[in-house]
Amino acid sequence: MILALTPNPALDLTYEVDSIAAFAEHRVRRVHAAPGGKGVNVARVLAQLGRRALCAGPLGGATGEEIRDLLVAADGVWQAWTPISGSSRRTVTVVAPDGATGFHEPGPALSSAECSQLKEDLRARLSSDAAPQSSDTGPQSSDTCPQPSDDARRIVAVTLSGSLPPGLDGDQLAGLVQACREHERPVLVDTSGPALLDAARAGADVLKPNLGEALAATGEDTPLAAARALLGLGAGTVVCSLGADGMLGVHRAPAGDAAWQAAPAEAISGNPTGAGDSVVAVLAARLLVDADPLPDVLRHAVAVSASAVTCPVAGQIDPGLAAQLLPTVSIEEIPCP
Secondary structure, eight states: OEEEEOSSOEEEEEEEOSOOOTTOOOOOSEEEEEEESHHHHHHHHHHHTTOOEEEEEEEOHHHHHHHHHHHHHHTOOEEEEEEOSSOOEEEEEEEETTEEEEEEOOOOOOOHHHHHHHHHHHHHHHHOSSOOOTTOBOOSOTTTSOOOOTGGGSOOEEEEESOOOTTOOHHHHHHHHHHHHHTTOOEEEEOOTHHHHHHHHTTOSEEOOBHHHHHHHHOOSSHHHHHHHHHHHTOSEEEEEOGGGOEEEEEOOTTOOEEEEEEOSSOOOSOOTTHHHHHHHHIIIIIIISOOOHHHHHHHHHHHHHHHHTSSSTTOOOHHHHHHHGGGOEEEEEOOO
16 A cells, blocks of 8 residues: 555545636536645555555545545545644645636644654654554445455555645755655655755655756756755756656666657647646656666656646546556656766
8 A cells, every 4th residue: 555645634525617807706506625735646546557546645634534534435535643632624626728827825734743743654654564554544335446455455655745735844845855765665746945945865765856946946048957966965866857748767876867758649638737647646656666667657747747737626537548648758868967
């Protein structure tokens, strides 16, 4: 089972409109409510890829209960949240044919005791080779989603995805990464700002920034230079999303850094909100768990993320479309002088 930890989960509200104009009223054609936050989206995509996923992170208030209920009812992923006193946040994404506009509430501030409990809960699940946790919850219908065996509930990899709420800083994120490494579980981090550098220094196996995040955090002016700077700090692999241009993957090896760029045959329009989270799910499943070659993983990640763009809500993919797109994805080795 892959543990998807979300430091800042959210209730995602998506409004579909015909067009977006500043300072104007809009008629909403459809409203979607879904459990969200980047790690939650990762877990939902993992489930659609046929992988067992466990959602974890701080959760609280009425919004937190709605997130929990939506996950049980709709997605079939397992949950093991750390209770907090504050109320979890909401996000609103307004989607029009020509793009999307997002509004994200700040997350609830975590106390030092809640941050410590989050780390202890992570350690407890990583240190248990097979035994289920009494606080874990999952699908309510054993007919549609059977209870997994003890062995199937063993955590084999961890993802840490999304923004950090007030009270949880980069040092504490690094502590979560180090806990995974101490328990010999591979860990992938998808975050931004100084916390991205902290995760690299803590030795994250994989980092997954987008282009803007990588350049801003490192001060470099090209995605390759930014990725190699993060490798130099201690990360094992860096996969940088390049938007319509696909993604760049750079791997640290004894013989020297190796890099590849995977690109779609054509750009696909739609809602890009959850595309990066689908990339994290593919990387966790195929790179962290299956240990597939990085070029093959990048090709799958591009195809799956392109299919996610066509879906109205973050955390959804179109597996059939991804299979159609996979043969069209190009892969090119990039020199690392």
